[in-house]
Amino acid sequence: MPSVRFLLLALVPVFAGCQMFSSEPEPIVVPAVRMQGELSAVDNRLQFRPCQEQRRFILDDSAGTGLLQESVALLNHGKGTLFADLQGRLVASKVPGNDGQIDLTRLYRIQNQGQSCNDLNFKRLTLRASGHEPDWVINANSKGLILERPNQEALVLPYLEEQLPEGRFSLSSDANGQHLELWVAPQRCVDSMSGAVQHLSAELRLDGKIMRGCAYYGGARQD
Structure with missing residues (x-):
């Protein structure tokens, strides 16, 4: 009986080797x-x-x-x-x-x-959002955001980001005595002036006023 047990144990590496050589190679997945x-x-x-x-x-x-x-x-x-x-x-x-x-x-x-x-700022941005009537643009990176509007000084603010269900998120700030919220959702959005298509919809809330627009990830955001 011990000899039979020894024989079976000796055959284990053989079976394992056969299984290894008979298995098909894993397909190569090309990263996006x-x-x-x-x-x-x-x-x-x-x-x-x-x-x-x-x-x-x-x-x-x-x-x-x-x-x-x-x-x-x-x-x-x-x-x-x-x-x-x-x-x-x-x-x-x-x-x-x-x-x-x-x-x-x-x-x-x-x-x-x-x-x-030729957009030199693209690689540093995490998000760009914009809208019309009235015109507004937000450029955000890891250090803060800039809100630009015609005939007004640019507003530079720190912000907090909150992740929400279904891929949505928000940027908010209460600095400099102004309450700003930018709500972003993964939804196809068409710019009403240029016809450009972007992969995110955006809603800017500034001191109680709601302004809608579109947005896209900058080069510094990977998700």
């Missing part, structure tokens, strides 16, 4: 990266050229971000190229004349106006 660049329509396809690059990629909206529909609407009412801020996975493409394909996972914004690739 955030990119900004120029978007255009070429041969009935959307083509993307990252900022400061010459490479061109075909876009595949397999995640259903709505980029195709949004882009067609803006291209029909503006110039032949758009600025796009998106997230996706770089993969090989069979379409000739391109350097690859981007499988879209998220659309942050598309627009036909603005600083686009």
Whole structure:
């Protein structure tokens, strides 16, 4: 009986080795990266050229971000190229004349106006929100926020961020004798003046007055 037990124990590494060699390799998951660049329509396809690059990629909206529909609407009412801020996975493409394909996972914004690739503040921002009637802009980073309005001095404030259910959050401040709240929700938002599409809706409450607008994550925010 001891010899049988010894034989069984000796075979354990053999079985384990067979199982190891017979298992299929784990599929390689390509991480999604955030990119900004120029978007255009070429041969009935959307083509993307990252900022400061010459490479061109075909876009595949397999995640259903709505980029195709949004882009067609803006291209029909503006110039032949758009600025796009998106997230996706770089993969090989069979379409000739391109350097690859981007499988879209998220659309942050598309627009036909603005600083686009020349926005030097983008990488330092965590959030940018804006609205109209009246016009207002909030730029936020890890140290504080700046509220800018026409014919008024810029308001620089510290803030507290509160995370809320369903991906919503708020920025609030009671500094300098003014009560400010910015409520942000993950909801497609169209700028009423430019037609730009952004991935967040925003509501600014300042001293009892409510102003609505759109927002997007800056380059310093990763979620």
